[in-house]
Amino acid sequence: MLPIRKTNKRQLILEEAAKLFKQKGFGGTSMRDLAGEVGIEAASMYNHIKSKDEILELICFRVSSTYISQLAEIEATDASYVEKIKALIRLHIRLMIEDGAAVSVGNHDWKYLREPALTEFKQARKQYEKGFAALIEKGIAAGEFQPVNVSVALFTILSAVRWVELWYRPGRELSAEELEANIITMLLTGLEKK
Amino acid sequence: MLPIRKTNKRQLILEEAAKLFKQKGFGGTSMRDLAGEVGIEAASMYNHIKSKDEILELICFRVSSTYISQLAEIEATDASYVEKIKALIRLHIRLMIEDGAAVSVGNHDWKYLREPALTEFKQARKQYEKGFAALIEKGIAAGEFQPVNVSVALFTILSAVRWVELWYRPGRELSAEELEANIITMLLTGLEKK
The missing domain is CATH 1.10.10.60 (Homeodomain-like)
Known part of the structure; x- marks a missing residue:
């Protein structure tokens, strides 16, 4: 045992x-x-x-590989691009709520990784962002999304889900499900009533 | 002289x-x-x-008072709430582009302010966020906005404009005007094509 x-x-x-x-x-x-x-x-x-450095590596790569494998699963479904982006937004919010400390380390403390881990982690993040951006691009090409600049769309989504860490406290006035639904409304439907 | x-x-x-x-x-x-x-x-x-502390105070309060006075000007117009929120988004992006270093200090280094400046700065920020939130709330009440949670709407907007600092380099592939237009599309109209 x-x-x-x-x-x-x-x-x-x-x-x-x-x-x-x-x-x-x-x-x-x-x-x-x-x-x-x-x-x-x-x-x-x-x-x-082995060391504090090893701990940091293990935490950061666990987070980045969760994002990358979930992205691959979402890419492989035959859901619409709208549904795929919604699934990614939900993934970010859930990981933040369920594994907030590790996500925060992956967002902030990764810069203390030593080489070659630092370069590998940056590449993993870049790979994830490229995959996310590709879904937005394909959604635009398929006529599901507005013809927005892909970088603006990507970073608006990523910043919105990332900032949740800084202001959201679970259960205070808003459940996790309400938070997800409201962020999805803001990013997919927009604040303005049509 | x-x-x-x-x-x-x-x-x-x-x-x-x-x-x-x-x-x-x-x-x-x-x-x-x-x-x-x-x-x-x-x-x-x-x-x-007088000191490095005085410099930090002068920079932080110049930034916060710019935001607060511009918010007051925008509140005083008789534009629609949609137009008011658009004007605030444009204000954030322009300040970031024209006075990026000071805005960055106001976003990150304010925590090194000494008391009583620290408390005053936090109050100024809170005052600004409350005024911004009130415009969203009134826009919902007026039927101009989706009935979203006001905190989610506020922090989604603030995080989107704040993250511009981290990824946008003026003129590289996107002009300041295109950046503004695209962020406004994402936040007001949403990514999904209706």
């Missing part, structure tokens, strides 16, 4: 690390802080994980 | 400071760096300005 317990401990370390990085920043978090949160001795942390 | 020359020098100091703060961060910029950019002796900086 040891390997499984070890895996679980490793998972727990990553979860607590994401929370601490979000709260205190990557630079402001020590392995000792992290051991305290996980509830083990600082020295035995190294039985589970 | 001396007072005028002094004012210009002060203005030049603020402009160079905003650029340096944006580039190296508030903490990473020294009065010596700044004197170098302005082209005067570090010691004579203090003839024009």
